[in-house]
Amino acid sequence: MKLLVFVLNNEEHLEEVLEAYIEAGVTGATIIDSEGMGRFLTYEVPLFAGFKDFMKGNKPYNKTIVSVVRDEATVQRLKSLVDERIGGLDNPGTGIMFTVPVDWVSGLVPEDEEV
Amino acid sequence: MAIMSSRLLQECVLLDPQEQEKELIYRRLVDLLAETHGIADPDQLFADIMKRETLSSTCLGVGCAVPHAHSYAVDTTVIAAARLDPPRDFQAPDGEPVSLVFLMAGPDANAGIHIKVLSKLARLLHDQSFREGLKHADSREAFCRIISDRDR
Numbered sequence: 038m039k040l041l042v043f044v045l046n047n048e049e050h051l052e053e054v055l056e057a058y059i060e061a062g063v064t065g066a067t068i069i070d071s072e073g074m075g076r077f078l079t080y081e082v083p084l085f086a087g088f089k090d091f092m093k094g095n096k097p098y099n100k101t102i103v104s105v106v107r108d109e110a111t112v113q114r115l116k117s118l119v120d121e122r123i124g125g126l127d128n129p130g131t132g133i134m135f136t137v138p139v140d141w142v143s144g145l146v147p148e149d150e151e152v
Numbered sequence: 153m154a155i156m157s158s159r160l161l162q163e164c165v166l167l168d169p170q171e172q173e174k175e176l177i178y179r180r181l182v183d184l185l186a187e188t189h190g191i192a193d194p195d196q197l198f199a200d201i202m203k204r205e206t207l208s209s210t211c212l213g214v215g216c217a218v219p220h221a222h223s224y225a226v227d228t229t230v231i232a233a234a235r236l237d238p239p240r241d242f243q244a245p246d247g248e249p250v251s252l253v254f255l256m257a258g259p260d261a262n263a264g265i266h267i268k269v270l271s272k273l274a275r276l277l278h279d280q281s282f283r284e285g286l287k288h289a290d291s292r293e294a295f296c297r298i299i300s301d302r303d304r
Contacts, residue, residue: 083208083245084218084274091263 039136041112043102043119044071046132051100053122058104061115065146066104073099095130105142112136155269156231157300160254163188164232165292174242174250175202178219181232181255189230197225197257211244216277220256220270222263229258229265231273235286235295252277252286276302 041063045054051068058066076097078085106112116134119126126132164184171177179198186194200221204210211217232255239249254273258266276282282302289295 084210084212084270085267086208087204087220087222088263088267090222 038139038142039106039109039112040139041102041104041106041115041134041136043134044132045100045102045123046073046096046130047123048096048098048100050123054102054119057115057118057122058102061118062111063104063106063115066102069101069103071099071101073097099132105139105145106136107148154300154303155265156272156303157296159229159256159269160231160233160296160299161188162292162296164230165295166232166234167289167292167295168237169234172240174217174240177234177236177240177253178202178255181234181253182257185226185230185232185255185257189226189228191225193225197221197223200225201255201257209243209245211242211246211250212274212277213244213246213248214278214280214283215239215244215248215251216283217242217244217250217253218256218270218273218277219253220258220266222260222266223257224260226257227259229256229262229269231256231269233295235289237287252283272303 043054045051073095075095079089119134124131126134164181166180166184169177169180171180178201182194182198182201185191186197191197200223201219204221205219210219234253236251236253239251242250244250256266256269256273282298285298286295289298
């Protein structure tokens with residue numbers, strides 16, 4: 038099992054991304070309102086106010102989607118579907134997706150009851 | 153990582169200048185940078201520094217100011233410094249008069265190194281022992297040595 042974290046920079050893509058999650062077999066996730074470090078530094082710390090121009094094109098707020106996935110195949114399916122919908126994550130400013138191993142979990146919907 | 157020492161040369165350190173106003177002190181530092189690094193258009197650099205000042209204060213508090221700008225006038229990130237004795241009133245947000253000024257200029261194309269140097273400078277200046285060392289440095293060499301000792 039893996040913890041899948043996806044920081045989606047453009048919130049406008051959230052609906053399409055969640056559709057991709059469902060299609061890939063990830064039926065549950067937690068969506069967190071998040072904020073880029075660049076926005077915080079340039080708007081909240083006066084010393085860095087001069088860097089606002091370098092934020093152009095970056096989204097100040099983003100969504101972080103956290104989910105537990107059962108296997109690598111699901112991750113790869115999802116990655117491919119997300120790439121198809123919002124463009125490759127290698128494009129700057131699109132988002133960051135990563136997994137970390139999960140060695141224990143409680144509270145997941147049993148696999149045979151998943152939608 | 154040493155990212156400040158190579159950018160702050162002894163020739164660009166002013167110890168206890170006579171100028172009183174913030175603008176005059178910044179202009180002197182810009183002129184020092186121009187002479188030392190062969191900056192062709194110091195007027196443009198000074199204008200960029202002062203334009204940045206209109207956005208928000210570059211005074212960090214604790215008696216330190218870090219005026220800075222991205223400017224077409226420079227092609228690499230460079231720093232000049234001044235120690236002010238007695239400290240001058242720069243209308244800092246915390247109300248403290250300023251005794252240490254680090255003026256930094258970098259090219260538009262390399263914001264990455266600019267923000268790294270600025271962050272490191274801010275971190276070091278929040279250290280009271282570092283500030284006290286600079287305030288009591290008896291020469292430009294000693295001033296720069298205090299910085300290079302911490303710039304690793």
